[in-house]
Amino acid sequence: MALTNQYIQEKLQEKFGDIVSNFEESYNVLSFEATAANNLKVLQFLFDEPSLQFQFLTDLCGVNFPDDAGREISVVYHLHNLAQNIRLRLKIFVPVAAPDVFTASNLFSSANWMERETYDFYGVNFVGHPNLKRILNVDEMDYFPLRKEYPLEDQTRIDKDDEMFGRG
Amino acid sequence: MLAHQQQHITLPEGSIEKQTTTLNVGPTHPATHGVFQNIMELDGERIVSTEQTVGYIHRAFEKLAERRPLNQITPITDRLNYCSSPINNMGWHLTCEKFLGVQTPKRVDYLRVIIMELARISDHLICNSIVGVDTGAYTGFLYVMQYRELIYEIYEEVCGSRLTTNIGRIGGFERNFTNTAFTKLEKFLVEYPKVLKEFENLFTRNRIFMERTIGGGAISAERALNYGFTGPNLRAAGVDYDVRVHQPYSSYQDFDFTIPVGKTGDNYDRFLVRNQEMWQSLSIIEQAYKKVQEFKGADAEIFHADVPAYYLPKKEDVYTKMESLIWHFKIVMGEVDMPKGEIYNAVEGGNGELGFYLVSDGGRTPFRLHFRRPCFIYYQAYPELITGGMLSDAIVTMSSLNLIAGELDA
Numbered sequence: 012m013a014l015t016n017q018y019i020q021e022k023l024q025e026k027f028g029d030i031v032s033n034f035e036e037s038y039n040v041l042s043f044e045a046t047a048a049n050n051l052k053v054l055q056f057l058f059d060e061p062s063l064q065f066q067f068l069t070d071l072c073g074v075n076f077p078d079d080a081g082r083e084i085s086v087v088y089h090l091h092n093l094a095q096n097i098r099l100r101l102k103i104f105v106p107v108a109a110p111d112v113f114t115a116s117n118l119f120s121s122a123n124w125m126e127r128e129t130y131d132f133y134g135v136n137f138v139g140h141p142n143l144k145r146i147l148n149v150d151e152m153d154y155f156p157l158r159k160e161y162p163l164e165d166q167t168r169i170d171k172d173d174e175m176f177g178r179g
Numbered sequence: 180m181l182a183h184q185q186q187h188i189t190l191p192e193g194s195i196e197k198q199t200t201t202l203n204v205g206p207t208h209p210a211t212h213g214v215f216q217n218i219m220e221l222d223g224e225r226i227v228s229t230e231q232t233v234g235y236i237h238r239a240f241e242k243l244a245e246r247r248p249l250n251q252i253t254p255i256t257d258r259l260n261y262c263s264s265p266i267n268n269m270g271w272h273l274t275c276e277k278f279l280g281v282q283t284p285k286r287v288d289y290l291r292v293i294i295m296e297l298a299r300i301s302d303h304l305i306c307n308s309i310v311g312v313d314t315g316a317y318t319g320f321l322y323v324m325q326y327r328e329l330i331y332e333i334y335e336e337v338c339g340s341r342l343t344t345n346i347g348r349i350g351g352f353e354r355n356f357t358n359t360a361f362t363k364l365e366k367f368l369v370e371y372p373k374v375l376k377e378f379e380n381l382f383t384r385n386r387i388f389m390e391r392t393i394g395g396g397a398i399s400a401e402r403a404l405n406y407g408f409t410g411p412n413l414r415a416a417g418v419d420y421d422v423r424v425h426q427p428y429s430s431y432q433d434f435d436f437t438i439p440v441g442k443t444g445d446n447y448d449r450f451l452v453r454n455q456e457m458w459q460s461l462s463i464i465e466q467a468y469k470k471v472q473e474f475k476g477a478d479a480e481i482f483h484a485d486v487p488a489y490y491l492p493k494k495e496d497v498y499t500k501m502e503s504l505i506w507h508f509k510i511v512m513g514e515v516d517m518p519k520g521e522i523y524n525a526v527e528g529g530n531g532e533l534g535f536y537l538v539s540d541g542g543r544t545p546f547r548l549h550f551r552r553p554c555f556i557y558y559q560a561y562p563e564l565i566t567g568g569m570l571s572d573a574i575v576t577m578s579s580l581n582l583i584a585g586e587l588d589a
Contacts, residue, residue: 037520037521037522038277038278038522038523038524040523042521066404067404067407068407069407069523069525069532069534069551070523070534070536070549070551072536072549074538074546074547075547087536089523089534089536089551093404093418093420093425096425096426098523100523119405119407120402120405120406120407120559120560121405121406121407121556121557121559123559124555124556124558124559125555125556128555132241145234146233146234147233147234147237147588147589148234148237149234156239156242157241157242163242163243163245163246
């Protein structure tokens with residue numbers, strides 16, 4: 012039987028009830044939200060359940076919504092069932108004050124660096140991660156640069172010494 | 180001494196020396212072909228453990244993209260996998276088009292397929308010939324460079340540049356292919372098969388090459404999937420996953436080709452899979468070129484879709500027509516609002532699934548843009564591939580994984 016988004020949604024709601032919510036379909040990909048405390052349970056269920064088999068973690072990244080109080084940091088998982096060729100998007104929201112999410116690196120080896128990258132740029136604390144340190148930025152950096160509170164440099168600023176840039 | 184025996188000397192009690200040697204390979208080392216650092220613990224020539232450091236050329240592409248309109252993000256994608264920039268460019272255009280709901284004409288799709296497959300050939304060509312260099316055969320590398328040059332000349336004819344191509348626009352191409360471009364493509368189609376055949380003769384059944392590569396850096400299909408391998412590296416392990424077939428884009432469903440797979444996922448299988456893919460790419464280019472030639476008269480002048488909000492109008496129209504002037508201004512100043520929504524779209528890049536995750540809040544620039552960079556994900560497996568093996572095999576493994584520092588560090 013071909014796997015459909017509707018079936019995935021029913022299966023998840025039947026198993027998890029209120030833990031999963033906000034199901035929506037965009038460009039044929041089903042995306043839904045799970046509570047932060049249960050992300051691993053949902054991922055494990057999607058991995059193990061014989062009729063679902065989402066065993067390939069395509070992508071993991073963070074998103075920052077500064078205006079959404081209590082849900083500022085989001086972690087987005089893109090899963091892929093390669094046999095049935097169907098994609099799925101799982102989102103977790105955590106407050107910026109306590110961005111704790113359980114690590115998926117025991118389930119997917121590929122999550123290791125992607126979680127480090129998400130920590131590096133958004134400061135998400137992946138609980139249980141074997142080696143949670145910065146990966147692309149320098150270790151001494153003391154902020155999380157992809158958060159919206161750090162704007163890119165104002166391109167109209169005039170206090171720079173042009174001579175230093177060969178435009179003197 | 181047998182290879183599996185421990186080679187270290189026993190140190191006297193209380194010695195402050197270590198039993199193993201620490202060796203820094205990289206960040207800049209001729210054998211790493213990019214900026215990679217590996218701190219290896221060696222027992223003789225055998226690798227006990229390794230620690231990787233990446234990020235030396237991180238350029239904050241994802242942050243930069245957050246204040247650029249869609250068409251200004253294309254040059255950023257050039258600098259990801261710079262061995263096959265056109266695939267990155269096209270992947271980004273295809274993502275935007277899917278997001279905006281733009282339908283491209285068939286001729287545009289076929290022209291894109293030609294360019295993308297040329298880019299795949301040049302990417303695989305570099306990777307495979309570098310594997311040759313690292314096993315001591317420089318000849319193949321120098322020989323095939325001539326044909327990468329020809330591919331770059333075709334890019335130049337289409338878009339004006341060679342390495343960081345910025346090729347195409349949202350909706351199609353910036354200009355139609357010239358006759359010179361097609362002549363060069365024909366030359367390539369005639370001459371390249373012989374070169375590839377000779378390249379294969381040089382390596383495929385070469386005993387030294389086989390002994391250097393067979394069994395080195397092997398990975399099982401199960402581990403490869405768990406590590407998020409994609410592209411030729413995953414296919415060499417025996418999994419026939421190819422984005423071109425699983426989620427066809429740019430009319431790939433109109434072409435007849437096979438997905439070559441390996442068995443053991445070692446350096447030799449990766450080499451063979453890439454070589455096979457080059458033959459498949461050649462056949463796709465031939466088919467696409469035939470299809471392109473079927474467009475006659477006015478149809479042969481189609482090289483872009485009608486996307487006024489993102490495709491720059493003709494210059495003479497900008498001077499004579501009010502509407503064109505308005506769109507020209509809006510595009511150049513980046514004043515076009517995007518629809519709200521989110522999309523993940525992937526293409527088959529030179530070294531794996533290149534994905535774009537775009538989140539838009541309805542503004543003029545992406546709210547968030549994440550690049551799924553295949554080699555960032557599969558490079559994690561490197562310690563597992565080389566631990567227990569020889570240092571010289573680790574070098575071959577690194578080049579056969581097709582790691583591109585620009586893509587890895589974003």
